[in-house]
Amino acid sequence: MNAPNASGWRPAMGEAGDHELPLATASGDKGLALEEKLIFELGRPGTCGVDMDEPAGAVVPGLSKFLRKAAPALPGLSEPETVRHYTRLSRQNYAIDLGPFPLGSCTMKHNPRLNEKVARFPGFADVHPLAPQRTVRGAYEVINELAHWLIELTGMHGVAMTPKAGAHGELCGLLCIKAAIEARGEDRKIILVPESAHGTNPATAAFAGFGVENIPANADGRVDLDALLVRLGPDVAGVMITNPNTCGLFERDMKAISDAVHAAGGYVYCDGANFNAVVGKVRPGDLGIDAMHINLHKTFSTPHGGGGPGSGPVVLSEALSPFGPLPFTAKGKDGVVHLIEEEDAAAYGHSQSFGRMAAFHGQMGMFTRALTYILSHGADGLRQVAEDAVLNANYVLRSLEDVLSAPFAKAGPCMHEALFSDDGLPDGFTTLDIAKGLIDEGFHPMTVYFPLVVHGAMLIEPTETESKDGLDRFITSMRSLAARARNVDPSLKTAPHHAPRRRLDETQAARKPVLTWKEAPAG
Numbered sequence: 001m002n003a004p005n006a007s008g009w010r011p012a013m014g015e016a017g018d019h020e021l022p023l024a025t026a027s028g029d030k031g032l033a034l035e036e037k038l039i040f041e042l043g044r045p046g047t048c049g050v051d052m053d054e055p056a057g058a059v060v061p062g063l064s065k066f067l068r069k070a071a072p073a074l075p076g077l078s079e080p081e082t083v084r085h086y087t088r089l090s091r092q093n094y095a096i097d098l099g100p101f102p103l104g105s106c107t108m109k110h111n112p113r114l115n116e117k118v119a120r121f122p123g124f125a126d127v128h129p130l131a132p133q134r135t136v137r138g139a140y141e142v143i144n145e146l147a148h149w150l151i152e153l154t155g156m157h158g159v160a161m162t163p164k165a166g167a168h169g170e171l172c173g174l175l176c177i178k179a180a181i182e183a184r185g186e187d188r189k190i191i192l193v194p195e196s197a198h199g200t201n202p203a204t205a206a207f208a209g210f211g212v213e214n215i216p217a218n219a220d221g222r223v224d225l226d227a228l229l230v231r232l233g234p235d236v237a238g239v240m241i242t243n244p245n246t247c248g249l250f251e252r253d254m255k256a257i258s259d260a261v262h263a264a265g266g267y268v269y270c271d272g273a274n275f276n277a278v279v280g281k282v283r284p285g286d287l288g289i290d291a292m293h294i295n296l297h298k299t300f301s302t303p304h305g306g307g308g309p310g311s312g313p314v315v316l317s318e319a320l321s322p323f324g325p326l327p328f329t330a331k332g333k334d335g336v337v338h339l340i341e342e343e344d345a346a347a348y349g350h351s352q353s354f355g356r357m358a359a360f361h362g363q364m365g366m367f368t369r370a371l372t373y374i375l376s377h378g379a380d381g382l383r384q385v386a387e388d389a390v391l392n393a394n395y396v397l398r399s400l401e402d403v404l405s406a407p408f409a410k411a412g413p414c415m416h417e418a419l420f421s422d423d424g425l426p427d428g429f430t431t432l433d434i435a436k437g438l439i440d441e442g443f444h445p446m447t448v449y450f451p452l453v454v455h456g457a458m459l460i461e462p463t464e465t466e467s468k469d470g471l472d473r474f475i476t477s478m479r480s481l482a483a484r485a486r487n488v489d490p491s492l493k494t495a496p497h498h499a500p501r502r503r504l505d506e507t508q509a510a511r512k513p514v515l516t517w518k519e520a521p522a523g
Contacts, residue, residue: 043075104447104459107298115369129360155285158321165310169293170204188237196245221247238267244415258288277416280383300370311366388464403482422456439496441477
């Protein structure tokens, strides 16, 4: 242990005061903070970690032109070298199992291990999409049971289970709206998207063939109802609204918005990515919503870091259910759940389906996890999910609003996420500095510079799975970073200092990425 100085203060290892420790090591490692080279730098081209016989050199007639002219420059590593390389890399990753993941609008929360255990049961983990239907009746039962509870939780009429994730679900909902409008023989080409909606909403509307027009937010960060009412007309197919919205606020005028859009002949699409803030408390169907995707990988706790897997079922109102995609599951007269295809769709009220969204019927592992989550929580547990998510977000909001600008703090309680900006920081200090400083503090940064309606936005979603002690640690770090900015601490401008890599030129990296390995010239 370090000896206390004259004042009785004892510096922790690695803090200022440990001047006897070297600033660098010959290995590049610092204790258990391990430096790791690229795999190409570790391996030896032309070698292999496994003894293999030389290929016989047989050539298949007609394929000789596809033969390589030279061996690929793959790194040759032994098995222990390979395992160590990827294990060392994994130690440089931040994960929800290490600490809070405060990404706003992403709901990166703890995934109960019970879900994972059930998803790995034989018959679920090894089910194949091309298996004969008679061999996967249990899988259909799971899908149908989950569909039932999604309809029950949302107060809707039907559900499409095939969409693979959020944006895919948005596309499904808009294709239902498009099919319904075409069935009425109308020519409506405009989708209205509020400023507070998720960024995928306008992109999805454009991809579906609609024109997109913006609806501004009011001073409270919610949809400007008057501006929406003025724009409604015979060319408007519908509105895409995120509720709770991206400012972390519940749209209080949601029912009035739905009534007005319906009166004008349009439909209401709700981005349900933030459903975890209201699950068990609010039924979107009661608010007049016609279609809403549910991110199973966010609300019902399945791992979705690194780009997947995802699942985005779309619940539909009675007006849009007939236009939903095929196939879908339904219980037949024999009491058995069947997968309903085109030839039987009319008998189940889907004669006007717009077609298919995917080759196969959704994501089995995601369905199994989500149903396990729902059944293990029960009605009271799901209500507590929403209540705790909102409580935690408001605790963060009120604990930081005196040191960081909170543009909508006076608009009432937030929902599942707290929104701050860098407006109150001294000149020269920005949201990026706070985010990079958080890395030194041992936290993954919050969502930055989104939503665009707030300058220098910092969007923090603590989720319902974080304890008060965990939130207090995060809040202490955020307050410390805000204080360093107020005191014009130059080291904050160059953070992170304790990460495997220092601050990068992210613009240059995005515009001119180096995607291939080239060996440095000798000498």
